[in-house]
Amino acid sequence: MRWIWIDKFTEFTSKTSATAIKTVTLAEEHLHDLYPAFPIVPHSLIVEGMAQTAGILVGEARNFREKVILAKIGRATFHRLVRPGETIQFQARIDQLSEHGASVSGSVTSGEQTVADIELMFSHIDQNMAGLKFPEHNFVFTEQFTDLLQSYRAAANISI
């Protein structure tokens, strides 16, 4: 089973941009790992949320034919902490997309406030790791990931 960190998409424009939200609850164990009695969302999980949002955006751009992996965090600047009870929004925009991969800029917000600015690079591994063999099936985009997108499209009444 894969771990899904975003709750749902609220906007998805193929090959261009996507927005997903995540509501943070006190019940999540990993919030308590950094500072006793001061639960926060670790920065690494904020990057993970952006990677999932952007990764699905990049995968959908090629109809999930490519195995898309997070290859590089170009920049991650954090402006404030995120606490339980907040709903954070991950906005991702594709800057460049090629047969080799994609670069994405993203911003993370909570209400009107900016939480983080993140730049990520994704690789289409079958196109970049010449000579290495990977499983035939797409192990990156399992049903759990594609279901997120289908739920959004169903709610927005967009044909799949």
Next chain:
Amino acid sequence: MALSHDEIYAKVKEVLVDALGVDDDEVKPESSLKGDLGAESIDFLDISFRLEKSFNIKIPRGELFPEGLDASFVQDGKLTDAGLAEVRRRLPHADFSELEKTRDVSLVPNLFAVRDIVEYLERKTA
């Protein structure tokens, strides 16, 4: 108007500093991307994207970096005769002694230096 050699070099340097997190004075024309500047395979894609943005050009697959060699030039991780000839054509300044011995395709990025990017862009933007 075409950019001068110095203008191209300055922009390439800026791209490499941003993409690889190296200091400005570490980037020299003869610096190899992998050996001297510590570039990893994914950095080549990053650099490619940044160059496209900075110079407002499209870099077709395999045109700039040797690691974008067509699969027909590589067999079981080794360069074929045609592959070796292709790398020689693209990197005329490089020292091929090690590569000729092993044919190991993973050594190719070691040969690629900053001046090769600058020369490519001079041709591309002329």
